[in-house]
Amino acid sequence: MNKSFLMKAAWKVIKGKDWAQKILRIRYLDGFGNAKPNIAAFSIWIGLKQEVPDLVRDSYFYIGTGDLAFSASFVERYPDIVHDILILPIGLDNDVRFLKHSLKGEVSTALAFHEHCHNFPKVSWGSWIWERYVPIRRSITCWRILHHRLLTLDNLIRRGLIMPSYCYICRQDSESIDHIFWTCDGVREIYTTFLIWLNVEYLLDCVDIHSFFVCAWNMNFSSQITSYWKAGIMTLVWKICQDRNKVVFENASFHGLSVLKFIKVYFKEMGENFTKLGHVSSAWQDYVITRNIGVRSRAASPPDMVNVYWWPPSGDWIKVNTDCSALGASGPIAAGGVYRDNWSHVRGCFHVKDGQGFMFEAELLAVITSVSIAHSRGWLKLWVEADSSYVVKLLVTKSEDVPWRFIALWKRTILLLSEFQL
CATH class of the missing domain: 3.30.420.10 (Ribonuclease H-like superfamily/Ribonuclease H)
Known part of the structure; x- marks a missing residue:
């Protein structure tokens, strides 16, 4: 956020008209808008200076009367460029510098924040796990799993805790995120049944939970099936996490059948509480899937027929x-x-x-x-x-x-x- 405010302030120094901005521009910038080297600077300029090169590189001039664009040294050094510019149709205003990434050409705090955040890595499933019909806590659980931020035993040991690591579900292998949510024998039975419901059991060949989510994101279902597909996966993962915690902290038993029943109950609630879940296609596979998961299929409404007229102009128009x-x-x-x-x-x-x-x-x-x-x-x-x-x-x-x-x-x-x- 601080860099965003500095970027906005640096833009004002580059093109501002206030006396303070003009003093800073004359003191610290050359005729091309670049920062002057070896200039003793006060503390604020040290932060502004970091933003100036990117702003100068990403800005253009709207060529007007030429009051600002051409210094004497520039005309002397590049006479051919000046000639080519002057013969273009230009505006009647003064030259104005615009930022090319902005619609209005100006730097706002929101735009500056976006410019400093765009280098964050993007993942294919980033927008896939956040849906209005999925409770936020289930989406957060999936986010933590995919970023390996869930406190499983292997993560706790990695943070310095001394304890044995074994799976509380199958009690055979060591516990990790990929084991709990993908390779554990008790969990594989749940995935097998769920994927058979959706007729995509070939996804069991995925090597880990991350690759499974990537493949799930690329599935091409109809809009209604896609809604249940997303909600089902996130509910399944969240329910496995909840039941695992009950085994650890409440000494309960883990039953895969209860997870599948919970998913079907939630599918029924979705159909009753959310009316805009899309519709199925005319393919028979969609009707088989809706029957398997216990929901009613919603066919698309027939398209409305609208008469469109083209009126010719009159006379010599x-x-x-x-x-x-x-x-x-x-x-x-x-x-x-x-x-x-x-x-x-x-x-x-x-x-x-x-x-x-x-x-x-x-x-x-x-x-x-x-x-x-x-x-x-x-x-x-x-x-x-x-x-x-x-x-x-x-x-x-x-x-x-x-x-x-x-x-x-x-x-x-x-x-x-x-x-x-x-």
């Missing part, structure tokens, strides 16, 4: 229909559009890609491109159809509240719109 795609959030974005006249004849079409982004950025890109092409063709009576209410609002209000990397293009689009009849 041109209508452009846009469509966009984004592979993930964020992911590669693309946009396209088709121009038609009042006779429904195709007058032109376009397709454009623009790297990584969100869906609303793809919609914005489609409108910018369609307006630019229409202006170049002289189609000044233009009817634009877009799926995004955000983009429609921008067109109506002429707002400049857009992601930073589209600011120059959007300002140019607003200027072009003054010549259109929309």
